[in-house]
Amino acid sequence: MIINLGLPKSGTTTLAEALKSTGMRVADHKIARNQTQNSDLAGSFVAKQLYDGYFDHGDPLHRLREFDALTEINVLKPGLSLWPQTDFGLLQTLRELEPEILFVLTLRPAEDIVDSMLRWNNLGKQRMPRLQIPGLPAGYGTRTLDLIRFVEGHHAFVHAIFGDDPNFLPLHVGDPDARDILSGFIGQTVPWWGRANANPVQTPD
Numbered sequence: 001m002i003i004n005l006g007l008p009k010s011g012t013t014t015l016a017e018a019l020k021s022t023g024m025r026v027a028d029h030k031i032a033r034n035q036t037q038n039s040d041l042a043g044s045f046v047a048k049q050l051y052d053g054y055f056d057h058g059d060p061l062h063r064l065r066e067f068d069a070l071t072e073i074n075v076l077k078p079g080l081s082l083w084p085q086t087d088f089g090l091l092q093t094l095r096e097l098e099p100e101i102l103f104v105l106t107l108r109p110a111e112d113i114v115d116s117m118l119r120w121n122n123l124g125k126q127r128m129p130r131l132q133i134p135g136l137p138a139g140y141g142t143r144t145l146d147l148i149r150f151v152e153g154h155h156a157f158v159h160a161i162f163g164d165d166p167n168f169l170p171l172h173v174g175d176p177d178a179r180d181i182l183s184g185f186i187g188q189t190v191p192w193w194g195r196a197n198a199n200p201v202q203t204p205d
Helices: 014-019 046-057 088-097 109-120 123-130 144-162 178-186
Strands: 003-006 026-028 069-072 075-076 080-082 103-105 168-172
Touching: 003 014, 014 026, 014 069, 014 103, 014 178, 046 069, 046 075, 046 080, 046 088, 075 123, 088 144, 103 144, 103 178, 109 123, 109 144, 123 144, 168 178
Parallel strands: 003 069, 003 103, 026 069, 103 168
Antiparallel strands: 075 080
């Protein structure tokens, strides 16, 4: 199992497409109905399944073992804000139960992630400032600097937990060698690498 701890707009979809190109079964943010025959999974959010497994069974992967990789694991919508990649208890449980799990942290410069968040529908301008997020309490995030501090804080948190763990890869998605680095980490060739779900740069009329 490969689990990405990256934030939205950090290259999560690019990682998903890259892993799919290897033949892996990948759940990215929400489990599509054509991805599973399990009615409890179809149409559900990865984050919700991780927390249901964690609290109901002591195993975040209780219902997710049919997948080979989870590439965006948070959800942020009115009434549902879940961020497993920020939860020490959940992450530590994963490491203890499944020592062979590979963790990736998709990375771009914090300023670039925030710029993309601000241009992605209402993510950075409405949902993130208004809803409760670990490390970004509701009411904060109205300024670009707030969001940058949040992103940098998350990166520091993940690095503090995993350090030089050989099962952890900080993956700079803009690195020209990113595909080779990922291939070496997962132990198989990644046929595709590019830029998926890119945010078009907005230009003045």
